[in-house]
Amino acid sequence: KVYDWELYKEKLADLYLIQNATLTTIIAQMEESYKFKPSLRAYRNKFSEWGFTKDQLSLHKDQALVTKVKDLWARNMSSANILRCLSLDGWQISAGQLRNLRLHPTLRCLM
Numbered sequence: 213k214v215y216d217w218e219l220y221k222e223k224l225a226d227l228y229l230i231q232n233a234t235l236t237t238i239i240a241q242m243e244e245s246y247k248f249k250p251s252l253r254a255y256r257n258k259f260s261e262w263g264f265t266k267d268q269l270s271l272h273k274d275q276a277l278v279t280k281v282k283d284l285w286a287r288n289m290s291s292a293n294i295l296r297c298l299s300l301d302g303w304q305i306s307a308g309q310l311r312n313l314r315l316h317p318t319l320r321c322l323m
Contacts, residue, residue: 215248215250215254217250217258220242220246220248221262223242224238224242224258224259224264225262225264227241228259228264228266229264229266232266235252235255235256235259236252238255239252239255271305271309271312271313271316272313272316272318272319277298277303277305277313278313278319280297280298280301280303281294281298281310281313281314282319284297284298285314291307291310291311292307294310295307295310298310
């Protein structure tokens with residue numbers, strides 16, 4: 213089936229880029245509200261074509277964050293305590309993001 217993507221482009225941009233909805237949520241909402249039901253792969257292809265990307269912040273490039281994590285890690289703090297300290301200092305990162313930061317090839321010293 214051929215879908216008229218342009219008809220929904222603005223709505224999809226709002227959901228994905230502004231409201232930060234997941235593709236799964238968008239697919240369900242579009243199907244329920246508009247009976248628009250392309251496959252997940254079709255959504256990914258169209259979003260790529262339109263340049264709809266959720267750029268992940270490159271945490272390893274944030275020198276202040278890296279310095280803070282190195283300092284806290286050197287104090288033998290647990291990941292949970294590091295996350296609490298980072299949160300108090302305004303960084304909202306997940307445990308997974310902290311792990312990925314520590315394991316990043318340029319920051320192996322944080323292991």
